[in-house]
Amino acid sequence: MADxxxxxxKMKSYMSIMALLVGILLGSTGCYVYFLSMKQSRSYLVNTLxxxxxYKYLVSSYNSTMGLCFEFPESNVYWVSHDNLLASYAxxxxxxxxxxxxxxxxxxxxxxxxxxxxxNGIPIDTRAEILLGYNIDLFFxxxxxxxxxxxxxxxILKTExxxxxILPDFENYTDLLCYASLVEWRKENYSEAxxxxxxxxxxxxxxxxxxxxxxxTGYYATYKLGLxxxxxxxxGKNFDFKKELVDRVGRCQLLSGGFxxxxxxxxxxxxxxxxxxxxxxxILLADFxxxxxxxx
Numbered sequence: 388m389a390d391x392x393x394x395x396x397k398m399k400s401y402m403s404i405m406a407l408l409v410g411i412l413l414g415s416t417g418c419y420v421y422f423l424s425m426k427q428s429r430s431y432l433v434n435t436l437x438x439x440x441x442y443k444y445l446v447s448s449y450n451s452t453m454g455l456c457f458e459f460p461e462s463n464v465y466w467v468s469h470d471n472l473l474a475s476y477a478x479x480x481x482x483x484x485x486x487x488x489x490x491x492x493x494x495x496x497x498x499x500x501x502x503x504x505x506x507n508g509i510p511i512d513t514r515a516e517i518l519l520g521y522n523i524d525l526f527f528x529x530x531x532x533x534x535x536x537x538x539x540x541x542x543i544l545k546t547e548x549x550x551x552x553i554l555p556d557f558e559n560y561t562d563l564l565c566y567a568s569l570v571e572w573r574k575e576n577y578s579e580a581x582x583x584x585x586x587x588x589x590x591x592x593x594x595x596x597x598x599x600x601x602x603x604t605g606y607y608a609t610y611k612l613g614l615x616x617x618x619x620x621x622x623g624k625n626f627d628f629k630k631e632l633v634d635r636v637g638r639c640q641l642l643s644g645g646f647x648x649x650x651x652x653x654x655x656x657x658x659x660x661x662x663x664x665x666x667x668x669x670i671l672l673a674d675f676x677x678x679x680x681x682x683x
Contacts, residue, residue, distance in 0.1 A: 437637065438675075440644030441667055442481040445474050447644075448664055449485050453540050454492030459663040460643070465539070466665075467496055467546035469515045473668035476519055496544070500535050503548065512547045517566045518617065518672065520573075529554055561587050561596035565614040572622055584622055587615055591628055594652035595635065606649045606657055609639045610666045613673040620674070633675060646670050 448456040455465045456474045465471070471489050478486040494508040503511045505521060512530055528549035536544040557563040564587035572580035590596045595607030596615065612632055619626060626632075638654060639646050645662025 437640055437644075438671070441640065441646070441671055442478065442644075444644030444662070444667055445478055445664065445671075446482050446485055448474075449489070451488075453542065454488050456489065456664045457542075458665075459645075459661045463542040465542055465544050467493055467502075467535070467544070468510045468512045469547060470664040470668070472509055472515045473518070473672065474664050477668040477671040496535070496546075502546065510546060510548070512549050514547070514549075514566065517569050518614070518669070528552065556599070558583075558586060559599040561590050561598045561611045562608070562614050564590075565611075565618040568618050569621060580622060584618060584624060587618070588626060591615075591626075591632075593628075593631070595650070604649070606651050609636070609646050609648055609650060610669045612636050612639075613666075613669040613675075616675060617669075617673040636670060636675060 445456060448460070450457060450465075453465055455467075455471045458464045458466055458470060471493060475486050475489040475493065478489070490509075493510065496502070497504045497508055497510055505511055505516065509516065509519075514530060529552040530547045530549050532545055532547050534543060534545050554563065557567065564583045568580045568583035568587065571577075571583060587596070590598050595601070596611045597607070598611075601607060612635060616632065616636075618624075635650075636646070639650055641647055641662055643662055644667075645664075646666045647656050647660050647662050648666050649660055650656050
């Protein structure tokens with residue numbers, strides 16, 4: 388009888404220990420799942436916040452007196468194209484009031500300075516309008532900067548325009564290859580579009596797009612990351628280095644919310660590097676994902 392009681396007590400103790408272990412195991416699993424969910428949520432918020440800050444950077448660059456965004460912080464130069472043309476489109480779904488004000492100002496400047504413009508009044512420079520989805524016949528033209536007014540509300544008003552000179556070596560430049568690909572794709576010349584796209588893709592060297600500009604300066608252009616990503620999405624392409632490209636874009640965003648224009652392969656920036664409106668607008672227009680994958 389005593390032995391039976393001892394066996395019964397042992398069984399109760401055994402069951403109690405097992406129940407305790409199961410409880411610990413389930414509790415740990417629950418904590419782990421909770422931790423993962425918190426990690427996912429936090430990663431998502433951090434990446435989304437980067438996009439929000441980029442929009443805020445554009446809005447903070449807007450000068451209501453001028454009706455335009457400055458080139459970069461502390462600059463007294465205001466570019467009609469590309470900067471404000473791109474910013475007006477990038478801000479349409481974020482701050483429509485500022486976007487419309489910029490557009491209205493550009494329309495007035497086009498009229499006052501008799502700039503070449505499209506049917507809807509946007510200045511033509513054979514670059515930005517390609518990015519914005521307009522069909523054009525020529526895109527190999529060289530562009531030149533011009534001062535429209537050196538005392539415009541105490542600042543300098545400038546723009547870029549296409550001239551009649553043709554770039555014979557455009558295939559040495561990643562950005563022009565992206566533009567060429569978009570032009571041909573919209574003309575339904577899909578084989579040519581793929582050809583130019585693949586040429587641009589081949590310029591990726593693991594850090595960025597190494598083209599003729601890189602060979603001269605030694606650093607990579609951030610906006611070309613955005614152009615290539617936009618071209619990929621438009622053509623319905625996938626590419627092997629998407630994660631690396633998206634990560635590189637994220638590392639080029641500064642605390643101000645703007646994206647720095649250039650970077651070195653080791654992740655550092657040129658001493659005189661700056662964020663600016665053009666680069667930040669292109670990155671936003673490329674519509675990078677809020678998050679590509681959960682961070683480690």
